[in-house]
Amino acid sequence: MDISDEKILDIEKKANDIRISIIDMLLEAKSGHTAGPLGMVDIFATLYFHTLKHNPKKPDWSERDRLVLSNGHICPVLYATMAHAGYFDVKELKTLRKFGSRLQGHPHRDFLPALETSSGPLGSGLSQAVGMAIADKMDHKDGERRIYCMLGDGELDEGQNWEAVMLAGKNRLNNLVAVVDRNNIQIDGFTEDIMPLESLSDKWRAFNWFVIEIDGHNIEEIADAFEKAKAIYEKPTVIIAHTIPGKGVKEFERDYRWHGKPPNKDEAKMALQELRTLGGKIKSEHE
């Protein structure tokens, strides 16, 4: 199913709204992660507004696709996308990380049951997604729903990922798609300085996965990759998405220091102005 130009434009607009929400949330929360969430907006928007089989009004619909967020610290993008998709009121986003909020600092499904898993400690999401895919194969439900797992690249330092990668390859889990946010940064610096991952695509291929590399900000490429994965019969698919950390706000882009901190008031004001004017393309700044 090719994606129409109209749909691409629509998703791009949604992505901009989600980025604005992320800045608003982080400013209000005064803690949290900025770079990862902004970098993954285009992929989350494409999933929730195009690819995923889901119903925000019926989050427990059994035939829904499952999305497991492994790198829980980028949850502002998950929460913001879910709110814009209609799971809950966008106003609730400002409760992020506050006492009693359903939007815990790292996702907890006790608080927000529409989440598929709780996550935060890195390296265990893919195992859970593999378990879901194996269960669906067992029950012959792999034709009616698919399992998606979102991973960070720094997260791949965790050995457990590779245990899961091996098991998925062994079991030929073609109902499973992993997405690696290849933004090249982690808390302490650039991934290739902290713990080199390259050649990343060769690693996955060696474990019997089908590998697709894409520009993680090109909606058409993103949508096509998810569509292509559906046609791969013999293997699970990994989409290595090359993204720009902090994408959408020039000041934040490609700077690992934005991995784990929120913007202050002035930085947020600047970021919101950039997003609301579409990077200066339009003059009037809408609230």
Added chain:
Amino acid sequence: MLNSNLKLNKKIFDKDIEQAPIRKGFGEGLVSAGEENPQVVALCADLTESSQTHLFKEKFPNRFVEIGVAEQNLASVASGMAAMGKIPFITSYAMFSPGRNWEQIRTTIAYNNRPVKIAGSHAGISVGPDGGTHQAVEDIAITRVIPRMVVISPCDTIEAKKATIALAKTDTPVYLRLAREKTPIMTTIDTPFEIGKAQIVWESKNPKVGIIATGALLYKALEAAKELEGKVEVEVMNLSTIKPLDEKAVIALAKKAGKIVTVEEHQVHGGMGGAVAECLAINFPVQMKFIGVQDEFGQSGTPDELIEHYGMGKKAIIEAVKSLKQT
């Protein structure tokens, strides 16, 4: 004297009492649980036969997942399967699961509220010749500290089978502690079992000391009680569910006996004795002695040699009872 209501093995004190490994009862119970509920599945980390999971694998090959030597993956894959409605049992040695994969159990199973059942075989010092690396004597402590986790340590193979069938019907995570060696079969198929219920196995009208035991060492406690008969009156409790603790029964025994000895094949810190002490400190403080491993690691040897060396045998229990009585 033995509690006749429990319909215990009549040959319990005979020299030729039948023995079987506790893990065997688990293997049989898992098959029964699988027959009762098609959602029961089993996952193993390359220890299928020694964890007795092979019985389930042979009966339900399509509901068995071989994970390989990867215990962290084992725990989280099971969590994912539980998310799709399965009741997964994960099996390995206790040292590796819940040992190596503790954080995955804590976060992806318990925090995530998934009803995964963790069966840890080869727990305790009586693993024997494999040595200290393989002797899990910390597993009760690290599982009972996790919110939502139920912790069960059956006393023999029959109780292990009943516990396995019962825990498959619960909607919480459970840790089931199993042992490798053959140990005496004290209970019968007619002995009642309920998760969370302690039982007085050896009764006394006017006990001076209460002995609370868990796992196969219950037999050593019963041998001690028999030898003390006519000298020091004791009551012996089988505390197979360590969490949730049967507080009512523990407090009642403390009130009746006034002094408590706990007996477990586990570190004395943080184990079953610790759970009993936490309960009594709040509700009815009494003097206690803790039989268990005294803050050290195990080593190679026969199970009997090791139980004696680390002070968990009949003699050590009798000494603990006598020293408490004198105070």
